Amino acid sequence: MTITPLIDYFNRIVSLTPAEEEMIREKITYRRYLKDQYLVQQGDVCKHINFIVKGCVKLFYASPDGLEHILMFAIEDWWASDMGSFITQTPADYNVQCIEKTELLQLNYTDLEELYIKIPKLERCFRKITERSLVASQKRIIRNFSKTAKERYLFFKENFPAIEARIPQYMLASYLGITKEFLSRIKSQIAKGDKS
Structure with a gap:
């Protein structure tokens, strides 16, 4: 499996050298999931951030009464994880589940922290991704109210x-x-x- 889609994604935000691209390649894991499989389940620690190569997933909170409250969907070239759990390495508040057969490129927490040290611009890249996500979430909250x-x-x-x-x-x-x-x-x- 090629990780070219992820490298291309990073290069749209920051410019990576061939050596930096190779460092990233060494840390990436390719995974395939079936429809209805979970990437993360509420209560488990989210160990990876997931870049979607192919497929569609949903991020949702399951309330005690069994209802699903969907916060977002993610498709190709999007990220899908419980970011609060991933960043803090504490139990997840959300589930991330495949709606279709899905192919992912994953980075685990330890490897990503190591890459931040070796490739400082990658940390800047993820800051930009996080900022965009925060802005989108805030705009959605306003839409829901107004x-x-x-x-x-x-x-x-x-x-x-x-x-x-x-x-x-x-x-x-x-x-x-x-x-x-x-x-x-x-x-x-x-x-x-x-x-x-």
Whole structure:
């Protein structure tokens, strides 16, 4: 398995030398997961950050009553981990589960810390990735407070069409914080041209 997609991803943010690329190659693990397999389960320590080469995953919190509260989806060229657990090496608050057969490139905590020392620009790269993620999360919180369910759905549909086509409606409803029946009504209104 080639790790070229990950190297290309890093090089879009920082410029790596061939020697630095080789150091990264030595630390990367390639893994394949089946649909419904977990990358991380609530309560376990997240030992890897996962770069998706192929596939789709969801990050969710399972409440005591058994409901799934989906925080995000991730597809090719995205990262998927419980970052709080990974950074602190403490039990995960979230589950990360494959929606499709998924291929990943993984870095474990110890190896990533070692690479930060050997390749300081890689730490800068991950700072930029984390900053972007934080901004996106904050914007999503504002949307959840200030937009209607229909507006949230239209935003998702416009900005993540590749994801919408790959996930079941009940998962999208969970992500939007509504029931699948309500999402169905919203889609029906849109199909009929209802602008309200």
